[in-house]
Amino acid sequence: MSAVPWSDLLHAYGPATTLPRTLQRAASNDPTVAARALDDLYATVYHQGTVYSATAPAAGVLCDLASAPDVHHRPRILELLSDIACALRDLEAQDEDEHAPDVHADLTRWAHDARAAVAAGLPGLIRLLDDADPSVRAAVPFVLADFPEENPAPLLRVKCAAEEDAGAAASMVLAAGDLGSDLGWLRDRTRDARREVRAAATVALLWRGTDPDDAALRALTDEIQAAHSALDGQLWVLDGGRTTFLTAALDDRPGPQIRLARDALAVPDPAAVHRAGEVMRTWRAAPAELLPPLAELLTGSGEIARDAVWEIKHGGPAIALVADALAPLLDHPDDLIAGSALEALARAGDARAVPALAAELAAPRRAFDPAPALAGAHAHGDALLPALRAFLAEPVKGTGFAGNLLAGVLDGLAGWDERARPLLPEIVSVLERRKAVPSAARALASLGPAAAGAVPALRGFLGRRHGRPASEGAAWAIWRITGDGDEPLRFLRSALRSGLDDDAAENLYALGPAAAPAVPLLEPLLEDPTGASGAAAVVHRATGDTDRLLPHLVDAVAATPAGMLAVRGLGAIGPAAAVAVPAVREIAESPRVLAAGIAADHAYRTVAARALARIVSRGAR
Incomplete structure (x- = not known):
């Protein structure tokens, strides 16, 4: 040295x-x-x-x-x-x-x-396959697997035959499989007396592309459900833990992945619960299969129940399958469990969430996100109106988890559209008191022309002295309410020139032809990869120029907020957008969750399916 x-x-x-x-x-x-x-x-x-x-x-x-x-x-x-x-x-x-x-x-x-x-240094490292420390013998194959050009697989097979430690032997099997060892040798290892070695051989076979049979899934399930394993702490499993490592080997096989995640919940621990959530966020078929066994954990220990209900509340429309298991938790003494149960039921539109939501508006206790909860409860708006009126008149502070409760409530109301119209005076009053201005502006924008009486109050927030979020929020609301972009555009021009974020794209798309004043600012974005998706959809809806914009719309299709505006535009075009069918069909029919979240993915899937139906309406799929 x-x-x-x-x-x-x-x-x-x-x-x-x-x-x-x-x-x-x-x-x-x-x-x-x-x-x-x-x-x-x-x-x-x-x-x-x-x-x-x-x-x-x-x-x-x-x-x-x-x-x-x-x-x-x-x-x-x-x-x-x-x-x-x-x-x-x-x-x-x-x-x-x-x-x-x-x-x-x-x-x-x-x-x-x-x-x-x-x-x-490999010659010296290879000698460590005979080291006295089994943890070292287990770590060396992980390094050797990085050097296929040195052909260490034959030596690993020889050493594995004599290895008495289950963890070291399993590591040698994994490395040998990663290096391309004979499938027959790996299959022989699936009959090893040691559970970890059988699981390792199964993983190695999966890496090699073999299809898992019941015995393979059983080997993985046994290893996942084991309270202790010689694989724990090994280099192979450090990134995510044993459960994640074993289930990830199934790669693009949704059925076996879902089954394995379900079996892992039979011996629940936090890793198994989190892995179930990961699988639900990966495969569209998973929530219906995994939410029921997750719901069975709600009566368990505090940590397991908290983790399970957290994953459940992000489960999308399939939450309705386990609503009966969630309802008793609304009064749970653990605020996080009670809050997650409330949010899950509200997201699912379950009427049993309404009294709890009303109680939270009066005296917050539970830890939950009010925006998706109120958005999901829109069908029960009439029952919530008294509590919402009282809250908007005298907002109370939420729990630390909820952050700004008033902003969250207003953001939730922005998803009610016309159903929030009875609350218009209260929302305007919030704005006039200069509270949660960007969120109040979003709620007013969602009401469109019905909120015309709020325009004078909104004008009071235009300009940099009020801060960019308040000024831009007010400008968008005025444009959405009046349909006239001349005044708002003076305060939005700078932001639009620098790019088109998702909120701006959705506001402009909602304006339809009324977004025409913004088109000259958006035209340059059509050639900018960071802003082309939303710009293409907005410009097409504002101008109807299909011949020029169709290629841009097709390129913009994606399971993102801006990409889905392009999908909606293609659906409006109809059969002339046939070139977009493969991209739109991927969103509508993929087995994978494509969006950032199960609920958003379900909404995107629905939009894509409708667009696809319009595009192929005059021809065979």
């Missing part, structure tokens, strides 16, 4: 003059000192996935440390070596334009050197 010219080399924070001391501390007899040194090494020689000129010589030292029996945290050292070795692959996966050419050349050279340094 002393022969290395460290001061001439770089790490993430400049010259690597202190790196020798950090490497010495990594070899400290004190495990706390050694752990902190490893943290420092991750921050300097492998900073957020980037390696430097000092990384290669540091990797050589780390290989020596990993081979020293008295050094602490050797599995973590091996993890760092794996990360360093993979930096080149990760860099090659990036767009070259992400860095200046000279910077990219330096990064590439350093990544090559760093990988070569780890490769040079």
Whole structure:
């Protein structure tokens, strides 16, 4: 180490003059000192996935440390070596334009050197397959799997046959499978007496593209439901835990993924609950399958019940399937459980949420988000009007979770459209008292011409002195209410020139032809990837210029707020938009959740299905 010219080399924070001391501390007899040194090494020689000129010589030292029996945290050292070795692959996966050419050349050279340094240490690392510490024997295959060109799979198979530790043997199976070992050998491992090895072999077979049968799913389920496993804490499972690692192996197989997530809930722990939520947010068929077993956990321990009801409230329309299990929780003493139950029922439009929502407006206790709750309860608006009138007259502060309760209530009312009309005087009064102005403006905008009486009050917030959110919110509301963009555009022009965010695009699209004054500002955005989606939809709706804008609309289709405006525009065009059918059909019929959230995805799916029906109405699908 002393022969290395460290001061001439770089790490993430400049010259690597202190790196020798950090490497010495990594070899400290004190495990706390050694752990902190490893943290420092991750921050300097492998900073957020980037390696430097000092990384290669540091990797050589780390290989020596990993081979020293008295050094602490050797599995973590091996993890760092794996990360360093993979930096080149990760860099090659990036767009070259992400860095200046000279910077990219330096990064590439350093990544090559760093990988070569780890490769040079492989003979010593291979000897660790016979180390006395099983955690080290389990970590080494993780590194070897990064070097398929060295063909370590045959050696791993030999070592696995003699390995007595279940965790180390499972790691060898995973590495051998990742390196492309014979399917027959992997299938033989699925009959191993050790549960972890059977699960590892099943994962390896799935990586190789084999279809899971009942025995494979059983092997994964047994491993997921085990209270303890030799896989826990291994490098393979650090990113997300054992349950996530095992279920992720099923990749693009929704049925088995859902089944495995459901089976994992039979022995519930937070990881299984969170994984069920991830699967629901991935596959459209999952909420109907996973919400019922999640609801069975609502009577369990506090942590499990809190996690379960949190996932349930994000479950979209299928929440209705478990409404009966949620209703008794409205009076739960845990404010988070009670609040999540209230929000879930309200999102589902369940009338049993109405008394609790009214009580929250008078005396907040539960932890919930009022905006989606009130938006979901729109069908019960008449029953909520007395409580809403009283609240808007004298707003009370919400819980810390709810943030600004008044703003949340107004944002929820913005989703009521005409149903909020009876509350118009109260919303105007809130605006006149200068409270939650952007949210009050959104609620008034949603009422359109019916809110004409609010225009004088809204005009009072135009201009920079009131702050950009208030000024722009008032301008949009005036435009939506009056249909006249001349005055509002004076206060929106600067924002529109700099880009078109989702809120602006939706406001303009709602204006239809009345958005015409904004078209000259939007035309340049049609060639800007960051604003083209919304601009294409708005300009088309304002001008009706299908011939010119159809290609832009097709390119803009996506499961995003702006992308769905394009879908709506294509649906309005009808059969002439047939070229968009594949993109629109993907949103309507994909098995995957495509949007950022289950409820939004369901809404997008409905919009896309309607648009698709209009486009193909005169021809066969």
